[in-house]
Amino acid sequence: MWFCVKCGKTTPREELIRGLCRECFLQxxxxxxxxxxIVFVMCPKCRSWLYRGEWIPSTPIAEALENVLNGELTRHLIDGAELQSVNVDHYEQVNSSTLVVKVSLGLLIDEKLLDVDKNMLIRVQYKKCPRCVAKAVGKYNYLxxxxxTGETPPDKSLKQVLMAVLxxxxxxxxxxxxxxHEGVDLEVDDPGLAKKIMEVLSKKYSARINASFKATRYNAxxxxxxGVTTYVARIPVFKEGDIIVYRGKIGLVKSIGEGKLxxxxxxxxxxEEVGIEEYWKGALRHAVxxxxxxxxxxxxxxxxxxxxN
Incomplete structure (x- = not known):
């Protein structure tokens, strides 16, 4: 039979922590x-949040709080304690700068598992992330x-391409x-978005894409x-009724589909059905x-x- 050395309550040996029952240990x-x-820094515009110098894309508040607490609480624990898990059960915004958060902590203390529920005050700071600041002043990372092809872009083709991208x-x-007068420029700040635009232009319109990078500053x-990464996507232009040359033979464009003629x-x-990408191989061209x-x-x-005659 084992007892808590402070209150004398009968306690299984495996539940004693430093000779104390759970309640006495916590007291x-x-x-x-x-x-x-704990300070939680959030962008008021896009709802991304800052952690150790890095802005994390917007996630549910509870999930973001769990990530911050999981990283910050470890250094505040007593000696011999290890943080195993953090779960935000509930949070309430007291005012614009304060959250009351109910958390469940899974701890390992002297190799004994201990689950603790706590209410914590978290201070909220609002700060615009670099991306939103850049957008506000007209800056962008991807162009x-x-x-x-041709001297001027046809209005119909330009509108179709732009709507397909959007x-x-x-x-x-x-x-x-x-x-x-040459086409259209899209200014974006998200690399994933720029990649998606490239995929649409390449797959749907057989665009040839060239990329270049211009550095503006060094981030130590x-x-x-x-800097700015520029993608130039050039789209071959054909229309019904065009006279073309395909592999040395004269032809007439009867219809146009997605990436094909x-x-x-x-x-x-x-x-004959021909992929528009043949234009870039030199096999398909307009009659001179x-x-x-x-x-x-x-x-x-x-x-x-x-x-x-």
Missing amino acids: TFGVFKHEPQ VQIRF NAVGHSTEISVKES HQGKWI VLWIPEVDAY RVEKETYVVKEVNSNNVLLE
Whole structure:
């Protein structure tokens, strides 16, 4: 039979922590050397949060608090205690700068498991993240320049491409759109968003994409250069009725689909489906010179037709 040395309560040996029952241990030692002062920094615009110098994309508040507490509470624990888990059961915003958070802590103290429920005060600070600050002053990290073959982009093609991009990434996404006489420029700050735009332009329109990077400053904390990555996506332009040359044969564009053309090849009187990416391989091109002559049908006799120029 084992007893708590403080209150005398009968306690199984495996539940005694430093000779004390759970209640007496918490009253005598607690779990923290001193009450933790936790500050939770959040961007008021995009709801991302700051942890150890890094801005984390927006997540549910409870999940973000768990991540911060899991990293911050360890250094406040008493000697011999290890933090095993943190769960935020409930939180309430007392005012704009204070949260009351009910947490369940899983601890290992002297190799004994101890579950503790605590109410903690967390101070909230609001600070705009670098991304939102950059957007506010018109800065961006990624520039997508959509261009077309030919001297000027056709209005219909430009609108179709722009709508396809916006539908793919979501109209609510923050993208700055600037039209020019050469095409359209998209200014974005999210690398994942820039990649998604590239995928749409490449798969749907067979765009050829070239990338370049221009450094603007060196970030000593991250150990890398910061700047603007520019993607130039050039889209081949075809329309129904265009006369083209495909693998040395004259053809006529009969219809246009996603990333493909249906051609009529008069030399063999056949239709052929061709991927637009063939343009970049040199196999598909517009006819450089087209000559037209007009004839009048004078007579039809059996399988022969008499024409007059």
